[in-house]
Amino acid sequence: xxxxxxxxxxxxxxxxxxxxxxxxxxxxxxxxxxxxxxxxxxxxxxxxxxxxxxxxxxxxxxxxxxxxxxxxxxxxxxxxxxxxxxxxxxxxxxxxxxxxxxxxxxxxxxxxxxxxxxxxxxxxxxxxxxxxxxxxxxxxxxxxxxxxxxxxxxxxxxxxxxxxxxxxxxxxxxxxxxxxxxxxxxxxxxxxxxxxxxxxxxxxxxxxxxxxxxxxxxxxxxxxxxxxxxxxxxxxxxxxxxxxxxxxxxxxxxxxxxxxxxxxxxxxxxxxxxxxxxxxxxxxxxxxxxxxxxxxxxxxxxxxxxxxxxxxxxxxxxxxxxxxxxxxxxxxxxxxxxxxxxxxxxxxxxxxxxxxxxxxxxxxxxxxxxxxxxxxxxxxxxxxxxxxxxxxxxxxxxxxxxxxxxxxxxxxxxxxxxxxxxxxxxxxxxxxxxxxxxxxxxxxxxxxxxxxxxxxxxxxxxxxxxxxxxxxxxxxxxxxxxxxxxxxxxxxxxxxxxxxxxxxxxxxxxxxxxxxxxxx
Numbered sequence: 105x106x107x108x109x110x111x112x113x114x115x116x117x118x119x120x121x122x123x124x125x126x127x128x129x130x131x132x133x134x135x136x137x138x139x140x141x142x143x144x145x146x147x148x149x150x151x152x153x154x155x156x157x158x159x160x161x162x163x164x165x166x167x168x169x170x171x172x173x174x175x176x177x178x179x180x181x182x183x184x185x186x187x188x189x190x191x192x193x194x195x196x197x198x199x200x201x202x203x204x205x206x207x208x209x210x211x212x213x214x215x216x217x218x219x220x221x222x223x224x225x226x227x228x229x230x231x232x233x234x235x236x237x238x239x240x241x242x243x244x245x246x247x248x249x250x251x252x253x254x255x256x257x258x259x260x261x262x263x264x265x266x267x268x269x270x271x272x273x274x275x276x277x278x279x280x281x282x283x284x285x286x287x288x289x290x291x292x293x294x295x296x297x298x299x300x301x302x303x304x305x306x307x308x309x310x311x312x313x314x315x316x317x318x319x320x321x322x323x324x325x326x327x328x329x330x331x332x333x334x335x336x337x338x339x340x341x342x343x344x345x346x347x348x349x350x351x352x353x354x355x356x357x358x359x360x361x362x363x364x365x366x367x368x369x370x371x372x373x374x375x376x377x378x379x380x381x382x383x384x385x386x387x388x389x390x391x392x393x394x395x396x397x398x399x400x401x402x403x404x405x406x407x408x409x410x411x412x413x414x415x416x417x418x419x420x421x422x423x424x425x426x427x428x429x430x431x432x433x434x435x436x437x438x439x440x441x442x443x444x445x446x447x448x449x450x451x452x453x454x455x456x457x458x459x460x461x462x463x464x465x466x467x468x469x470x471x472x473x474x475x476x477x478x479x480x481x482x483x484x485x486x487x488x489x490x491x492x493x494x495x496x497x498x499x500x501x502x503x504x505x506x507x508x509x510x511x512x513x514x515x516x517x518x519x520x521x522x523x524x525x526x527x528x529x530x531x532x533x534x535x536x537x538x539x540x541x542x543x544x545x546x547x548x549x550x551x552x553x554x555x556x557x558x559x560x561x562x563x564x565x566x567x568x569x570x571x572x573x574x575x576x577x578x579x580x581x582x583x584x585x586x587x588x589x590x591x592x593x594x595x596x597x598x599x600x601x602x603x604x605x606x607x608x609x610x611x612x613x614x615x616x617x618x619x620x621x622x623x624x
Contacts, residue, residue: 105620108318108338110326113295115319117282118273119249120204125341130297130317133617134283136307138178138197138247146242149307150184150192150284155245164239173222174240178247180230185304186252187288188281198226199253199260206264220522224248241565243418244522255281286310286618295319310618330598337599337606339614341366341514343402344468346596357598361405362612363416364595365516368469369409370462370588373511374547375504378460383440385585389426390433391484397476398591401469409589411578412517412524416592416611419521419574425582433484442485450485459487461509465496469593470512501534503545511546514593521574525557528586550584553577 111126119135122128136149146154155162155176167173184192201224223235234247260267272279280288286307287299297317301310318335320326323342329335330349333356340346341364350359372379379385398406407414410423434444442450442458450458462477464470478488489509498513500506517523526532530549532542556577563573581589597614599606605619 105312105314106316106318106334106336107617108320108326108329108335110320110323110340110342113319113321114292115297116273117277117289117292118268118271119251120200120207121268126319129339130319133285133287133299133315133317134289135249135285137249138180139245141243141246146245148181150181150250151247152179152181154242156242162242162245167222171237172239174236174238174245175233176236176245177227177231177233180232181306182230183306185284185306186254186281187283187302187304188279189304190252190254190281192250192284193229194226194232195229195253196250197224197232197248199257200224200248200251203251203260203264203267204248207267220244221246221248238561239564241570250284252281252284255279286616287315290314295321305618308618311621315617337597337603337620339595339597341593341595342468343405343594343596344472346598347403349598350596353598356600358601360597360599360607360612362595362597362607362614363407363414364593365414365417366514366593366595367409367412367414367516368406368473368512368514368590368593370510370512370590371498371546371548372587373504373508374549376460376508378458379510380549381440382585383436384442384458385588386426387433387436387440387484388481388486389585389588390429390436392426392477392480392590393428394426394590395428397473401472401476402591402594405594406591409591411581411589412521413574413578414592417517419571421571421575421578423578423582430484437484444485448485449487457487458485459489461489461491461507462512463491463493463496463507463509464512466492466494469514473512473590499543499545501540501545504547507546510588521577522557522560524577525561528553529557530554548586550580550586553580553584553586556580 109126109129111124115130116122116127117131117134119131138150140147140149148154155178161177163175165173165175180192180194186192220237221234222237225233227233255272259270272282277289277292283289283302286302286305287310288302289297290300291298295318297319299315299317301313318329320329323345327345327349350357372385374380394408398404398408410425413420437450441452444450462474464474474490478490481488496511526543528544528548531538532544533547534540534542534545560573560577563570595613597607602623603620604623605615605621607613608615
């Protein structure tokens with residue numbers, strides 16, 4: 105069995121580092137968290153049961169500073185083992201927290217839920233508690249990834265500062281005891297990662313004795329691997345490539361299209377007075393035929409976004425905004441003081457042009473989307489400078505200085521909608537005053553959206569109150585436009601006709617590797 109991912113080489117296998125999607129995919133073949141959030145809610149992988157208020161394993165209290173805390177108690181399964189047969193214990197949990205706390209790593213790759221963890225307390229050999237900031241429901245609970253203390257602790261104690269460089273995940277990744285998932289690694293070389301079944305895995309046993317993961321540097325390399333017949337199944341966010349291969353190789357592959365949680369959007373720099381004006385942001389939204397963009401760029405397999413949640417996500421509320429209406433866009437721009445001249449360009453009373461930049465990486469959908477944005481907004485009278493930036497990053501503290509206009513992103517709410525607070529709440533603008541806390545690097549300030557995010561934190565776990573808070577949140581986002589939402593994309597999985605179980609039968613999203621089977 106061979107699958108493939110896009111990622112840099114070598115693959116970063118350490119559970120606490122690296123956020124490349126391809127690397128994270130490989131890590132899920134090898135390791136799993138104690139508790140993970142499934143489509144139906146939290147699922148125990150290595151714990152006995154999910155914490156609940158009913159049995160007292162989930163409780164809420166005021167901390168020493170007077171703020172609310174959520175304390176979740178877990179008991180590890182007695183059959184949970186590393187792939188070398190050593191039992192997983194709270195020594196691993198405590199050691200991992202020590203590494204995270206000392207190194208400043210506050211979350212697992214691609215999972216910002218862990219940013220609200222204040223402490224991890226070991227009770228005994230199998231029981232431990234995780235202390236979270238605020239009042240959290242079950243869908244917000246998380247446990248840090250676990251490291252094998254019997255292999256990694258000595259390396260850490262020898263030199264904590266250089267631990268990640270000397271970790272066995274980097275120096276001897278074939279060591280069985282580094283892994284606890286359905287597979288363990290046996291070899292990593294020549295842009296391939298070779299895996300074999302982990303006999304100590306307590307979950308569903310994989311059907312295949314081994315899996316080879318081909319790591320492609322880019323989508324062109326991945327496409328060549330597929331066309332050369334070297335890949336049995338793979339999942340991609342690159343819609344153009346997936347669509348092309350699905351059409352050309354229909355004889356070999358079945359194509360599955362799954363609604364994506366990735367929101368394609370533009371994030372404005374609120375230090376830019378043009379973009380800080382809500383009337384301008386609304387005009388830019390009305391000036392886009394987003395239905396037409398989804399049709400032309402995604403074959404109608406995407407979903408126009410009105411807020412942070414798609415119709416396929418829990419808590420979604422219908423929020424109809426910004427149907428294509430260039431006349432309304434023109435009125436809003438005139439109200440904001442931007443008057444169209446004979447040359448077709450808008451200027452304000454001081455003669456300053458309505459001009460801003462849009463920065464993006466040369467990836468899909470931005471390659472094809474960028475000229476469409478410039479054309480649509482140019483029709484309104486705006487001058488848009490499209491800047492392709494291979495060094496673009498979404499987590500630079502100096503983003504407001506580095507990116508003076510808008511930046512194109514595709515992001516998802518893996519940690520739940522509450523993580524939006526770190527991106528959009530004005531209290532999360534990193535500064536010396538708040539200890540450089542938060543990820544609101546674009547200086548976004550929308551008071552009504554701030555208030556809606558605050559209400560969600562205190563809504564509790566009752567379905568009615570939480571749903572009401574989610575409705576308010578989505579309305580506040582759509583009305584205040586802390587970012588300009590475009591669409592939720594599509595994830596494409598191509599799977600050899602001989603295989604089954606590679607996708608969820610209901611959602612068509614990629615399924616865990618232990619579910620993959622040959623058709624009978």
